[in-house]
Amino acid sequence: MRFEKGKSLKSLTTLGIGGKAADFVEVKNEREMEKLFRENKRRWRVIGSGSNIVAPDSGFHGLVIKIGIKAFGVKGKTVYAGAGSNLLDFIKKINRHGFRGMEKMAGIPGTVAGAIYGNAGAYGQEIKDNIFRVRIFDGEKIKWISKNKCKFGYRSSIFKKNKNWVIVGAEFSFAKGNPRELSKISKDIIKLREKKYKPGLLCPGSFFKNIIIKDLKSIVRKKLLSKIDNSKIMYGKAPAGYLLEEVGAKGMSSGNVRIAQHHGNLIYNAGGGKARDIRKLSRILKDRVSRKFGVRLEEEVQYL
Numbered sequence: 429m430r431f432e433k434g435k436s437l438k439s440l441t442t443l444g445i446g447g448k449a450a451d452f453v454e455v456k457n458e459r460e461m462e463k464l465f466r467e468n469k470r471r472w473r474v475i476g477s478g479s480n481i482v483a484p485d486s487g488f489h490g491l492v493i494k495i496g497i498k499a500f501g502v503k504g505k506t507v508y509a510g511a512g513s514n515l516l517d518f519i520k521k522i523n524r525h526g527f528r529g530m531e532k533m534a535g536i537p538g539t540v541a542g543a544i545y546g547n548a549g550a551y552g553q554e555i556k557d558n559i560f561r562v563r564i565f566d567g568e569k570i571k572w573i574s575k576n577k578c579k580f581g582y583r584s585s586i587f588k589k590n591k592n593w594v595i596v597g598a599e600f601s602f603a604k605g606n607p608r609e610l611s612k613i614s615k616d617i618i619k620l621r622e623k624k625y626k627p628g629l630l631c632p633g634s635f636f637k638n639i640i641i642k643d644l645k646s647i648v649r650k651k652l653l654s655k656i657d658n659s660k661i662m663y664g665k666a667p668a669g670y671l672l673e674e675v676g677a678k679g680m681s682s683g684n685v686r687i688a689q690h691h692g693n694l695i696y697n698a699g700g701g702k703a704r705d706i707r708k709l710s711r712i713l714k715d716r717v718s719r720k721f722g723v724r725l726e727e728e729v730q731y732l
């Protein structure tokens with residue numbers, strides 16, 4: 429294992445923002461990981477590809493651990509993927525095997541573990557749909573936990589609450605499909621996604637989660653529904669992008685952090701952006717949405 433002092437968090441996140449990590453290391457297999465956690469006495473955070481992270485301007489005064497475990501194996505209809513496997517590489521592989529269920533998630537940046545942590549999804553598919561069980565390090569040992577125990581929900585999982593659990597890998601089970609058709613779907617989706625996210629854009633994807641209508645208290649739900657164009661509700665959710673656009677988010681900026689002209693829920697770093705500007709914009713937008721619609725937006729991005 430190679431430790432690096434003063435590693436720039438900018439270089440570890442797609443937003444390209446953040447100070448330095450006092451120490452940084454990448455672990456490549458389970459043995460290295462167990463050894464590291466047994467010996468490490470410092471504060472730590474784990475990351476994957478950093479595509480959903482806002483890192484503080486002041487850096488992280490501890491050890492940042494990149495989980496780079498990249499195993500891949502197929503047994504019948506069951507597939508194993510190491511936590512650090514690139515999600516798109518994984519989807520391409522399972523497409524080729526004719527395993528159906530994740531082809532529409534092609535183009536979501538990041539690792540398999542990052543996707544499990546936030547139950548990533550797109551176009552009606554979520555990573556939870558095909559998970560059978562997840563392999564974790566619980567602070568003492570490596571073990572399997574069932575899908576049920578992962579408590580997956582919309583962009584949520586048990587891992588967002590149990591921050592000391594580290595995802596090591598996961599086992600998936602898939603229905604069969606046609607490899608050529610699956611690969612075509614993935615390619616088409618990638619093209620579609622590039623219209624929203626121009627390649628190279630420094631951003632963490634959607635900034636806020638959509639609002640799940642059925643989870644709102646009835647008085648809050650009534651207020652929201654009376655204030656929005658109901659045709660905008662998609663899959664039982666009020667899109668955060670729509671609410672943000674209604675409060676004038678498009679094109680706003682703070683320092684070198686901007687909100688896209690074409691999408692109210694896309695906050696990006698125009699170059700030299702700061703985390704403090706992200707937090708400022710986030711506060712302003714939450715306040716505006718809360719005052720106008722009576723609902724509180726919650727970040728989909730994770731503050732390191």
Ligand SMILES: Cc1cc2nc3c(=O)[nH]c(=O)nc-3n(C[C@H](O)[C@H](O)[C@H](O)COP(=O)(O)OP(=O)(O)OC[C@H]3O[C@@H](n4cnc5c(N)ncnc54)[C@H](O)[C@@H]3O)c2cc1C
Nearest residue numbers: 476477478479480538539541542543545548549595632633
């Ligand atoms: C252009 C763009 C488009 C995007 N589109 C989508 C989309 O369509 N749908 C969607 O759901 N998301 C989307 N995202 C967000 C992001 O890609 C996903 O959240 C992704 O799954 C994060 O994976 P990661 O490996 O980069 O995780 P990171 O950003 O590195 O980490 C995210 C969180 O997971 C935790 N974590 C990472 N690895 C582990 C581990 N091994 N064990 C425990 N915790 C861990 C981290 O501590 C952190 O809290 C997009 C992002 C970008 C930049």
